[in-house]
Amino acid sequence: MDFIAQERDRLLRSTTRVVGVTCALVSVVGIVASLAVPLVPLLGALACIAVLIAALLVFGTNGSTWWTALALASGLGALALLLFGSDPDVRAVVASAVVPLAAGSLSAPLMAQRGAPVGLAMTIVAGVLAVSAVVWASGGPLSGPTAGVVLGWVLVAVVAVWIARSIPRVARRIQSIGTAHRAERQASETEAQRRQGARLLHDTVLATLTLLAHSGVGVSEQAMREQAAEDARLLRHLRLGATPQPQQSGDYSLTRVEESPLGQTLESVKQRFGRMGLEVSWHGTGQVLLPSNVLDAFLLALGECLENVRRHAGVGEAHVTIVHDQETVRAMVTDAGVGFDLEAVSAERLGFKESVVSRLREVGGDAKLFSAPGSGTTVVLEAPR
Secondary structure, three states: OHHHHHHHHHHHHHHHHHHHHHHHHHHHHHHHHHOOOOHHHHHHHHHHHHHHHHHHHHHHHHOOHHHHHHHHHHHHHHHHHHHHOOOOOOHHHHHHHOHHHHHHHOOHHHHHOOOOHHHHHHHHHHHHHHHHHHHHHHOOOOOHHHHHHHHHHHHHHHHHHHHHHHHHHHHHHHHHHHHHHHHHHHHHHHHHHHHHHHHHHHHOHHHHHHHHHOOOOOOOHHHHHHHHHHHHHHHHHHHOOOOOEEEEOOEEEOOOOOEEEHHHHHHHHHHHHHHOOOEEEEEEOOOOEEEHHHHHHHHHHHHHHHHHHHHHHOOOEEEEEEEEOOOEEEEEEEEOOOOOOHHHOOOOOOHHHHHHHHHHHOOOOEEEEEEOOOOOEEEEEEEEO
16 A cells, blocks of 8 residues: 555656646746736746746655745746736736636645645645735636636645545555455465366376276286385375376376477377276377477376276277377377267266366367267367477
8 A cells, every 4th residue: 555655646746747837838828928018027927937847847756845835936926926017907917827827837736735734734825825816916806817716726626635535445446356366366276276186186096996996807916006006106295295297197206307209108108008908009190299288288188088998998999099280289089989978977077077178278278079879989189289
């Protein structure tokens, strides 16, 4: 809020400078064009107006009360020289010409006197003197110049109060928006962590437990031991507060590979599922370089698709076809297994949705699933290069 208060005061000083200087220049044009002021008072008044403009320019920078006093004194001096130095016959004309000076330049400091009682008192006194001088020169309190000066002071006072009260309200609104944004970001981060934890559990421990529940059918005893050892190592690191990074489906490491050719990592996936009893036939692209985060997501999604084939398709073979262009790498995983009805899958089953679709979408990719009972299953994975 201190920063907002500083910006509010700076805005008020800047507005004071703009209004004061503009009104002073308008009065100079009107006074010179009227040709009603003798030369000597005119030159003295112009000198006072020049001092007024300089004081307002400096006041707009530092807001010192001394510059307020100098601006008000020079403005009143210019009014005195112009009104009292003119002939009585043309004094009303001069009073009309100095309305911008008396109503704008002298009232402008009123906007920037928040927290400065001395400056506020000086500005109010200057206003009373300016209105009195214009009333005397124009012939009465009901004259046009008098009404113009009073209206100018009222408008400046209203604008000053409006700006001073509006900025704190805007600051509170900005603060509330910032609080809501932080809460939403925290909720998003929490949800992302929850999803990552669910994927981690799905890819490792749950996979091992599923094998154990089915007595390790189709998997060698040695492969089971290796998988359980990897899960145990991962859980130990998690308990110590480490953040594991995925290397391939079902295999997490505490070190991150920056970039790797796709062909080399595909071979490791093939060997892993070969040990698990699923023969994977590869077709298409041999070598494609991918960013590390995209490579992680792509391989993990591919591994989960092959794991689903191994568990649910009822066949011992899957085909993976990989193609790429300048922007995208695609993998098509097909099997000739039992297939299933997509509409019959419960929405509560998040394995494919989280470990494949959401994982790829987080890096700008996507996944599509095609299956029918008795016709096998095809999954198309896409990831940006």
